[in-house]
Structures are given as structure tokens and as C-alpha cells.
Amino acid sequence: MSGFIRICDVEKYYGTKANMTKVLNRVSFEINSGEFMGIMGPSGSGKTTLLNMLSTIDTVTSGHIYFENQDITTLNEEKLALFRKHNLGFVFQDFNLLDTLTIEENIILAMSLQGKEKKEINARSRQTMDQLGIYPIKDKFPYEVSGGQKQRCACARALVNEPKLILADEPTGALDSKSATTLLDTFTSMNENLGATILMVTHDAFSASYCKRILFLKDGEIFHELVRGNDTRRVFLNKILDVLSLTGGDVPDAE
Ligand SMILES: Nc1ncnc2c1ncn2[C@@H]1O[C@H](COP(=O)(O)OP(=O)(O)OP(=O)(O)O)[C@@H](O)[C@H]1O
Ligand SMILES: [Mg+2]
Numbered sequence: 311m312s313g314f315i316r317i318c319d320v321e322k323y324y325g326t327k328a329n330m331t332k333v334l335n336r337v338s339f340e341i342n343s344g345e346f347m348g349i350m351g352p353s354g355s356g357k358t359t360l361l362n363m364l365s366t367i368d369t370v371t372s373g374h375i376y377f378e379n380q381d382i383t384t385l386n387e388e389k390l391a392l393f394r395k396h397n398l399g400f401v402f403q404d405f406n407l408l409d410t411l412t413i414e415e416n417i418i419l420a421m422s423l424q425g426k427e428k429k430e431i432n433a434r435s436r437q438t439m440d441q442l443g444i445y446p447i448k449d450k451f452p453y454e455v456s457g458g459q460k461q462r463c464a465c466a467r468a469l470v471n472e473p474k475l476i477l478a479d480e481p482t483g484a485l486d487s488k489s490a491t492t493l494l495d496t497f498t499s500m501n502e503n504l505g506a507t508i509l510m511v512t513h514d515a516f517s518a519s520y521c522k523r524i525l526f527l528k529d530g531e532i533f534h535e536l537v538r539g540n541d542t543r544r545v546f547l548n549k550i551l552d553v554l555s556l557t558g559g560d561v562p563d564a565e
Pocket of ligand 1: 324325331333351352353354355356357358359360513
């Protein structure tokens with residue numbers, strides 16, 4: 311039991327005693343350092359809830375989550391804020407870039423919040439922008455750049471602090487297929503070349519086929535796992551579609 315992140319018997323209920331919904335039912339799994347992992351499942355199956363437990367945005371009803379052997383379900387608010395700041399990076403569906411700041415300022419803001427030295431901040435942000443190919447547009451504002459460039463800025467912001475875990479909830483949900491492919495290629499490169507550990511929630515089988523391992527949730531429980539191994543992405547995609555057909559009805563790309 312030495313996993314990088316261990317999710318142990320996590321349960322989540324919403325609502326009051328009289329009107330209680332069980333959203334996660336004894337979910338257990340591990341995430342290894344350097345994995346690119348996907349979570350799939352029908353709408354309402356608990357994917358976002360699970361991500362919110364891991365990101366400590368929301369609390370578990372019972373169970374434990376160990377992050378490098380530290381139980382993050384027992385931390386107080388102050389320690390949680392520090393934990394998030396030092397360990398996590400987020401890529402949101404709508405990217406959450408601030409329109410009044412340039413691309414570079416958006417990235418630097420994520421670092422300034424950590425109280426680093428200006429010189430270090432500038433060097434690190436330059437390096438990250440170079441890695442993601444957005445240095446040439448660093449002085450533009452988000453509304454002046456393409457959707458694909460915005461995503462890469464959002465990725466740079468998630469990556470700039472070298473988080474141990476990057477969490478992404480439906481990052482390709484609002485994108486056309488070309489931009490989605492660019493984002494997924496960026497994630498793959500972040501994972502393979504920079505060693506980032508990524509957990510991505512997605513409905514979409516095409517997006518999921520970029521992952522190395524996928525957990526399938528149904529009614530708040532893990533009901534299947536797929537490992538890509540040496541499969542090509544196309545072969546893996548077909549395996550994913552086979553599993554989705556078993557879940558009964560949640561057609562990929564339906565939303
Ligand atoms: N804050 C909340 N209060 C009450 N119920 C909630 C809350 N958040 C989520 N739920 C319920 O928990 C269930 C799981 O929601 P969740 O958002 O995790 O699903 P999901 O798998 O991410 O779905 P989608 O694919 O549509 O994003 C749903 O039935 C939802 O209505
Ligand atoms: Mg969701």
C-alpha cells in the first residue's frame with residue numbers, strides 16, 4: 311500500500327437526513343505517480359463529485375484519501391489551502407482565464423499567489439510558456455487569442471507551479487474537435503515529457519483514449535477498469551466504446 315494517492319472506501323451523501331442521496335459508494339483505487347488516468351461514466355454517476363473529493367473542494371462523508379501517505383480528509387481549512395496550493399493544478403472546462411490580464415499575467419498570477427521570488431517567477435513562467443508554445447502570444451489578452459491557445463494558457467497555469475497532480479473536469483467539453491485534439495496532445499506531452507500526473511474526467515471516448523488507464527463509474531461505484539498497455543489509441547478507443555455500450559445508454563459526445 312504505497313500508492314502515490316490512495317482513495318479508500320470513499321462515500322459521499324448529499325442532502326438532509328430525510329432526503330439523502332448516496333452519490334459515491336465505497337470507492338477505492340490508487341493513482342500512481344506519473345499516470346495519465348481517466349474517469350468515465352454516465353451523467354450523474356459521481357465523476358465530478360469524486361474529483362471534488364480529491365481536490366478537497368468538498369468533503370467525504372466517510373472513507374479516506376491519502377496523498378503521499380497524508381490523509382487529506384482530516385486537514386483543517388488552513389492546511390487544506392496550503393495542500394491545494396502546493397500539490398494541485400486545475401484545468402477547468404471554461405479555462406477560467408482572467409480577461410483583464412495578459413496570457414503571461416494569467417500564468418504569473420498563479421505563481422505570485424505562492425509567494426515566490428520575482429526572478430524565479432519570471433524564469434519559470436517563461437519556461438512553461440515555451441514548453442506549451444505560447445511565449446509568442448504572452449502579451450495578448452485571452453479574448454485576442456484562439457480557443458486552442460487559451461487552453462494551452464490554462465494548461466500552463468496548471469503546470470507552472472509543478473503540481474504533483476493535475477485535475478481536469480471535462481476539459482474538452484466545450485471544444486471543437488481540433489482544439490480538443492490539441493489539448494489532449496498537450497496533456498500527453500505534459501504526462502510523457504514533464505512527468506505530470508493527470509486525472510481527467512470525461513464523457514467522451516475519444517478524449518479518454520488518450521489516457522493510460524480508465525476507471526468507469528456507474529451509480530457511484532467503480533464497475534470497470536481499462537488499461538491501455540501497448541494498445542494503439544484506435545484499439546483502445548474501441549475497447550472504451552465496448553465498455554460504454556455496457557453502461558447502457560450514455561452515448562459519447564451526447565452533450
Ligand atoms: N451539491 C450537491 N448537492 C446535492 N446533490 C448533488 C450535489 N452535487 C452533485 N449532486 C448529485 O450527485 C450526483 C452526481 O453528480 P456529479 O456532478 O458528481 O455527476 P457527474 O458524473 O459529474 O455528471 P456529469 O457527467 O453530468 O457532469 C447527481 O445525482 C447530482 O445531482
Ligand atoms: Mg460532472
